[in-house]
Amino acid sequence: MASVLVLALAGCDSGSDGDGDAGSARANGPSVIAPGKPGEAAETLSAEDAQKRRAEDDSPNSADLAYARMMIEHHTQALEMTELAPSRAASTQVKRLAARISAAQRPEISAMEGWLKTHGEEKQSTGGEHTHEAMPGMATEAQLKKLRAAKGKAFDELFLTLMITHHEGAVSMATDVKAQGNNIQVEEMADDVIAQQTTEINRMRDMG
Numbered sequence: 001m002a003s004v005l006v007l008a009l010a011g012c013d014s015g016s017d018g019d020g021d022a023g024s025a026r027a028n029g030p031s032v033i034a035p036g037k038p039g040e041a042a043e044t045l046s047a048e049d050a051q052k053r054r055a056e057d058d059s060p061n062s063a064d065l066a067y068a069r070m071m072i073e074h075h076t077q078a079l080e081m082t083e084l085a086p087s088r089a090a091s092t093q094v095k096r097l098a099a100r101i102s103a104a105q106r107p108e109i110s111a112m113e114g115w116l117k118t119h120g121e122e123k124q125s126t127g128g129e130h131t132h133e134a135m136p137g138m139a140t141e142a143q144l145k146k147l148r149a150a151k152g153k154a155f156d157e158l159f160l161t162l163m164i165t166h167h168e169g170a171v172s173m174a175t176d177v178k179a180q181g182n183n184i185q186v187e188e189m190a191d192d193v194i195a196q197q198t199t200e201i202n203r204m205r206d207m208g
Contacts, residue, residue, distance in 0.1 A: 057182070058182065058183055058184050059182065059183070060119055060181070060182060060183040060186065061180075061181060061182045061183075063176075063177055063180035063181045063182075064177065064181040064182060064183040064186040065116070065119070065121055067173060067174075067176075067177040067181060067186060067190070068112045068115055068116050068121075068186065068189075069116070069121070070135050070173065071108075071112055071170065071173060071174075071193070072109050072112050072113060072116075073135070074135055074137070074138065074166075074169065074170055074173070075105040075108060075109050075112075075170075076109065077138060077139060077144075077166070078101060078105055078163070078166055078170075079102055079105060079106065079109075080144070081098075081139070081144070081147060081159065081162065081163060081166070082098035082099070082101050082102040083102070084147060084148060084155070084159075085097075085098035085099075085155075085159065086098070088150065088151050088152075088155040089152075089155055089156055089159065090151075090152040090153050090155065090156055091153075091156045091207070093207055094155075094156045094159060094160070094207070097200070097203065097204065097207070098159070100200070101163070101200065104196055108189065108192070108193070111189060112189065115185060115186070115189070135169060135173070136168070136169030136172045136173060137165050137166040137167065137168055137169015137170060137172070138166065138169065139162050139165075139166060143158075143162055146158065147159060147162060157208070160204050160207060160208050161208075163200075163204060164201055164204050164205065164208075167197040167198075167200055167201045167204075168201060170193055170197050171193065171194050171197050171198060171201070173193075174190035174191075174193040174194045174197075175190075175194065177190050178190050178191070
C-alpha cells in the first residue's frame with residue numbers, strides 16, 4: 001500500500017509542476033500496479049498495457065493441456081454409458097437425463113479437441129492406463145460390464161450411481177484446472193462443466 005501511495009503522491013506533484021508528458025499519460029486512463037517477479041520491483045502499467053500483458057500470458061500450461069486430454073477421455077466414457085440407456089433403462093426420466101448428458105458432452109469433446117489442435121497438441125496423448133486410473137470418477141471396466149448387463153430398474157439405479165460419481169470427478173478436475181491452469185478458454189470450458197454437471201448431479205440425486 002505504501003508504494004502505491006508514494007506513486008500516487010508523486011503523480012500529483014509532477015502534475016502540479018506542469019509536466020505535460022506525464023499529465024497526458026495520466027489522462028489516458030488509470031494506471032495499474034503490476035507485481036514484479038520474485039526479487040523484482042512492481043511495475044506501473046496503463047490499463048491497456050496490463051490487459052495486453054494478460055492476453056500475452058494466456059499461453060496454456062501443462063495443467064491446461066492435461067485437463068483437455070483427460071476430459072475428452074472422461075466425457076467419452078460418459079457417452080458410452082448414456083448410449084446404453086435407450087434400450088436398457090426402465091425410467092423415462094433416466095432416458096431423458098442420458099439424452100441431455102449426451103447432448104451436452106458431445107459438443108464439449110469437439111471444443112476440447114479443437115482447442116488442442118489450435119495449440120499443436122494431439123488428443124491421443126493421454127498417458128495411457130495410468131492417466132485413466134488417475135482420473136477421478138471414472139467407472140472401472142468391471143462396473144461398465146455390470147452396467148451393460150443390467151436392465152430395467154437395476155440399470156437405472158446403477159446408471160445413476162455411476163454417473164453421479166463420474167460427474168463429481170469431472171467437477172473436481174474442472175475445479176483443479178481453474179486453480180492450476182493459465183488459459184482463459186480452458187477456464188471458461190471448466191466453468192461450463194462445473195455449472196452443467198453440478199445441476200445434473202442434483203437432478204440425479206433427486207431421482208435416486
